[in-house]
Amino acid sequence: MSAKTRPMTSVSALLKAAVIAVATFAVTAPALAAGPAHTPHREDWSWSGPFGHFDRGQLQRGFKVYREVCASCHGIKLVAFRNLMEDGGPEFSEGQIRLLASEYQVQDGPDESGEMFDRPGRLSDRFPSPFPNEQAARAAQGGAYPPDLSLIAKARTYTRGFWLSLLDLVTQYQEHGADYLHAVLVGYGQPVPADAHAQPGLHYNPYFPGGWIAMPNPLSDGQVEYTDGTPATVDQYSRDVTAFLAWTAEPHLEARKQLGFVVFIFLFVFAGLLYFTKKKVWSNVAH
16 A cells, blocks of 8 residues: 555545444434433523523522521521622612521630630621531431532533533523422422332432432422412422522622623624724735
8 A cells, every 4th residue: 555545545534434423423312412301491590691680589589498498408608698688689688688697696706715606697707507517417317418509500410412502502501500400399299110219218309310319308389488479389489499599609690791791792893993903004005
């Protein structure tokens, strides 16, 4: 075989491999896009997309659900009381948050005698954890460790397949963690498959990895009282608390999107100025 033949043979082999790979992917892509039988549904969230924003009323309701249902086991240790009154969040009044913070006992110190002590919370304090440490949490929960929820909406996700993931990339859809949280919260009570082996102390939830979760169903209709006329249903509770946790995971989301839009406009104008400057500079130069 001559030296000229070898490169042509290598190129031909690469082309054949590429054709086989594309053909294989074309056959398997529909199955990948479909995902597992209990893939979370893509929900319509107000903060999704480049112009999305949080619903203030929903964030306030979500905090109410978190505090009355979730806070006994799950902390939000990265959130300070004052964050609840900042722009882009639930935007409670300062008086409301001062009263809220005073209802918590926060460890401080040491004092003059070198001892730690508890005091009422301040605006600058972060939400205290419901347990002093992981070992205490596991002891209280039968060995299970309830995770902190500050970043849970960013820490969880699910697979939608190549083509749908590509669509999400184009449409800037990034709320897979919120979809997952909502699906888990409404996923209790479904029939256990015949081939599934019951796990002692665990509860069946088809949206949780492995299908069995230590947390029992935390929500029921009418459990949390809403004063704004919003339906007090499990689906609404799960949507509201998911929105609140999406905010705790990214409290500056609205400011980031607004800044991104301004930067996009600046780059567009800057590109136009560069183009017309180039035309002006080179207009008298022979080509």
